[in-house]
Amino acid sequence: MSILKDRFPMIRDREAVIDEINRNTNLKFTFDSWTADQQNRFLDYCTGERGLKICYDPFFKEIFNVEYDKSRLNDLLSSIMGERVEIISVLPNEGARISSESNLILTDILVRLENGSLVNVEIQKIGYTFPGSRASCYSADLLLREYKRKRDKDGKKFNYSNIMPVYTIVIFEESPAELRAAKDYYIHKSKTIFDSGVKVSLLQNFIFISLDNFKDILQNRIKAIRNGSENKTLSGEELLHSRLEEWLMFLSVDEPELIEVLLRYRPYFSDIYADIYEMCLNTERLMNMYSELLSELDRNTVVYMIDELKAEIDNQKAEIDSQKAEIDSQRAEINSQKAEIDSQRTEIDRLKTLLKNIQ
Numbered sequence: 441m442s443i444l445k446d447r448f449p450m451i452r453d454r455e456a457v458i459d460e461i462n463r464n465t466n467l468k469f470t471f472d473s474w475t476a477d478q479q480n481r482f483l484d485y486c487t488g489e490r491g492l493k494i495c496y497d498p499f500f501k502e503i504f505n506v507e508y509d510k511s512r513l514n515d516l517l518s519s520i521m522g523e524r525v526e527i528i529s530v531l532p533n534e535g536a537r538i539s540s541e542s543n544l545i546l547t548d549i550l551v552r553l554e555n556g557s558l559v560n561v562e563i564q565k566i567g568y569t570f571p572g573s574r575a576s577c578y579s580a581d582l583l584l585r586e587y588k589r590k591r592d593k594d595g596k597k598f599n600y601s602n603i604m605p606v607y608t609i610v611i612f613e614e615s616p617a618e619l620r621a622a623k624d625y626y627i628h629k630s631k632t633i634f635d636s637g638v639k640v641s642l643l644q645n646f647i648f649i650s651l652d653n654f655k656d657i658l659q660n661r662i663k664a665i666r667n668g669s670e671n672k673t674l675s676g677e678e679l680l681h682s683r684l685e686e687w688l689m690f691l692s693v694d695e696p697e698l699i700e701v702l703l704r705y706r707p708y709f710s711d712i713y714a715d716i717y718e719m720c721l722n723t724e725r726l727m728n729m730y731s732e733l734l735s736e737l738d739r740n741t742v743v744y745m746i747d748e749l750k751a752e753i754d755n756q757k758a759e760i761d762s763q764k765a766e767i768d769s770q771r772a773e774i775n776s777q778k779a780e781i782d783s784q785r786t787e788i789d790r791l792k793t794l795l796k797n798i799q
Contacts, residue, residue: 676705
């Protein structure tokens with residue numbers, strides 16, 4: 441039995457969940473369509489044996505639904521941005537950018553802050569699919585959107601200085617190699633500087649968060665705290681060093697023991713987990729959300745595999761082109777040497793003829 445059941449009595453045991461599924465034809469049909477691993481993960485979520493994958497879109501947007509409670513997303517963004525912010529609305533992502541470039545996006549949300557700034561929060565499963573150039577394009581997309589909005593609203597009174605900054609926040613489940621290499625850091629904030637030292641306020645801001653780096657740091661702290669004593673009780677005071685780390689722990693860990701540490705240290709998260717396990721009581725709805733998640737991951741995995749194969753083909757083509765260029769270079773060298781030999785042979789023949797005439 442999960443240790444979380446003592447804290448959240450509504451959590452059901454495995455037999456109860458399976459019994460409900462077996463008694464409903466539609467639920468059983470859906471459940472049987474999953475792999476054994478997918479079935480076990482779903483049952484783990486329902487029974488508290490494993491924490492819900494908070495970062496995944498249907499779950500994230502349910503938990504951080506601003507129509508229900510703005511304070512959660514406000515607090516998360518404030519912790520990430522390092523200043524108190526207030527969300528006034530969630531906006532649709534206009535155009536086909538996100539839908540056509542959804543390689544392993546776990547969630548994507550665009551909000552406007554009280555000061556007028558736009559913040560795009562995107563959670564990526566694999567950092568390979570989100571290089572810096574792509575982040576720059578996303579930021580440019582946001583900035584252009586704001587420029588058009590202000591220009592249309594202000595008309596002849598439009599002034600570039602009235603455009604508010606835009607923020608692109610990318611949370612990586614698996615970081616790009618560049619971020620992964622900075623193993624002592626889990627948050628990276630951009631800062632544009634000029635070599636002359638002049639200070640100019642630019643409008644595009646980037647914040648990258650490495651959940652994998654954070655989890656490694658967390659595990660290293662746990663080892664240091666226990667120091668060979670596996671039964672030593674973990675405390676949030678020792679384990680967590682900031683409000684941001686509390687949120688990152690909430691987003692990234694699914695071990696009941698660590699969830700319990702977070703709940704003891706910061707009861708604020710108890711209401712969120714209570715909502716999660718209330719949501720788990722609605723088996724049909726949770727199964728629909730989980731099925732939606734699996735379908736999206738399947739689609740994105742296929743896209744990712746295609747991208748990888750295309751990259752591999754491009755690399756092989758580049759290698760072939762390089763080898764061909766090398767062969768062409770060697771052939772040119774051989775032809776040059778052959779021409780030199782022919783020239784020397786001609787010179788020998790000329791000298792032989794000259795010698796013969798002398799004799």
